[in-house]
Amino acid sequence: xxxxxxxxxxxxxxxxxxxxxxxxxxxxxxxxxxxxxxxxxxxxxxxxxxxxxxxxxxxxxxxxxxxxxxxxxxxxxxxxxxxxxxxxxxxxxxxxxxxxxxxxxxxxxxxxxxxxx
Amino acid sequence: xxxxxxxxxxxxxxxxxxxxxxxxxxxxxxxxxxxxxxxxxxxxxxxxxxxxxxxxxxxxxxxxxxxxxxxxxxxxxxxxxxxxxxxxxxxxxxxxxxxxxxxxxxxxxxxxxxx
Numbered sequence: 494x495x496x497x498x499x500x501x502x503x504x505x506x507x508x509x510x511x512x513x514x515x516x517x518x519x520x521x522x523x524x525x526x527x528x529x530x531x532x533x534x535x536x537x538x539x540x541x542x543x544x545x546x547x548x549x550x551x552x553x554x555x556x557x558x559x560x561x562x563x564x565x566x567x568x569x570x571x572x573x574x575x576x577x578x579x580x581x582x583x584x585x586x587x588x589x590x591x592x593x594x595x596x597x598x599x600x601x602x603x604x605x606x607x608x609x610x
Numbered sequence: 611x612x613x614x615x616x617x618x619x620x621x622x623x624x625x626x627x628x629x630x631x632x633x634x635x636x637x638x639x640x641x642x643x644x645x646x647x648x649x650x651x652x653x654x655x656x657x658x659x660x661x662x663x664x665x666x667x668x669x670x671x672x673x674x675x676x677x678x679x680x681x682x683x684x685x686x687x688x689x690x691x692x693x694x695x696x697x698x699x700x701x702x703x704x705x706x707x708x709x710x711x712x713x714x715x716x717x718x719x720x721x722x723x724x725x
Contacts, residue, residue: 524711536699536701537715538712538713549711584653596642596661600656601653
């Protein structure tokens with residue numbers, strides 16, 4: 494079946510502009526995660542959704558970052574007033590979200606490569 | 611806190627050599643442990659996992675054993691191939707008893723295998 498998909502695959506923006514990154518999880522997966530992969534910081538957790546709620550937003554680096562999920566499926570990560578240090582690959586992952594079963598295998602999308610000029 | 615430390619790369623080997631990539635962790639609760647691999651130009655793929663102490667994960671000739679006494683999850687392969695060239699990430703998920711449901715990654719180890 495289809496895996497996790499993300500769009501756009503690449504995004505170039507100017508400093509100060511807002512960007513939206515989209516993630517489509519594997520069908521039926523209720524848990525969704527955003528991570529960031531950058532040269533300086535490696536792979537960092539950003540936020541975790543279970544259904545439409547986000548019990549863990551602890552990895553969001555500033556209030557310029559926000560994410561939402563509607564209908565228990567698609568998620569959007571929004572970065573406002575982008576800065577050059579936001580340049581990174583933004584990865585989305587999903588897992589089945591079986592009740593009472595955490596630590597499930599997470600399946601990753603191909604990522605969105607963001608470059609802020 | 612929760613963290614993962616893995617050996618720095620790059621690791622350069624000849625085809626058919628033995629591979630070990632060291633990974634140690636600190637964690638609260640009872641974490642699950644994972645190895646993910648990122649081939650050139652591709653996304654992260656799960657390579658193997660172990661969910662409790664003494665479990666051995668294995669896939670594609672790779673193995674790793676969850677050692678609670680040494681807090682380690684070293685990746686091994688007996689005979690590497692050129693196609694194994696990739697970046698390997700060790701990761702843990704602390705789980706809800708550890709207060710979280712997320713992956714915490716090591717810095718990654720680049721492996722280059724030459725014919």
